[in-house]
Amino acid sequence: MQLNRPFATVTPTLDGDVLAVLASADATFTISQVQRILATGSGEGIRKVLNRLTAQGVVLHDQVGRTNTYRLNTEHLAAEPIMALAQLNSTFLERLEKHLNGWLTTLRYAAVFGSAATGHMKLESDIDLFLVRAADTGHDGNEAWEERVTELARLVTAWTGNDGRIVEYTEDELRAAAAAGEPLLRDVAKQGLTIAGTRSWLNAQLRPAAKRS
Structure with a gap:
């Protein structure tokens, strides 16, 4: 495994890397912020991942003006194992x-x-x-x-x-x-x-x- 990429133990996709960012802090993130942290993946790819995770209810989406923000839904049934993987x-x-x-x-x-x-x-x-x-x-x-x-x-x-x-x-x-x-x-x-x-x-x-x- 890669301790710096914990979600790669269960998924090699961009989804895991995005979840690792969202689970790293009790905060909201924009697509550009996620992209800067990861330094990999296109903005469009990250947007598609966030939309998929939002549809699953794992991620909460909000819009402030023209800016889309995302955060981990810590009340979701999957939140606990997600945070355990992130740690x-x-x-x-x-x-x-x-x-x-x-x-x-x-x-x-x-x-x-x-x-x-x-x-x-x-x-x-x-x-x-x-x-x-x-x-x-x-x-x-x-x-x-x-x-x-x-x-x-x-x-x-x-x-x-x-x-x-x-x-x-x-x-x-x-x-x-x-x-x-x-x-x-x-x-x-x-x-x-x-x-x-x-x-x-x-x-x-x-x-x-x-x-x-």
Whole structure:
């Protein structure tokens, strides 16, 4: 799936993209506003979609002067599943956060990065996860950690259909990579979506290396 195009999981048509816009805010939209947000689809195509959805009662149409406006009918029977689909990205992040909470003190930091974080996913995109493991977990901790990482990758694929690509660091490895100027760390710090730990902790690990450079 594409987290940035949640309705594409059930329909590849323009209808899904238009519904995603209408479900994004409790507001009215003109055809030109929908077109600017989507940056795809012609004005005529969007108008036809809105007319179809209005005929189904899912969209409410009003006219102010010569301007046609549209909004999602939140009282419609289909409104709840429509809004649930529109929120798939946040639902995914919430599931990740809840799952990683069970890792307790073995995990210092985690983030989603790459196209899943920047909103540029394609259908075949991996979902990139960045994990920092706490120090001193011992041999038994190694085995438990590996099992958790394997299960996390499985869950990401089960939830989304995309491969989960997990990049792991220990705390010491993170500091060494930061000192070496590893570009991936800059990407995570700049664009990553934190799902465990705090961004301030990550920045604190990277800051000394930044000062030396």
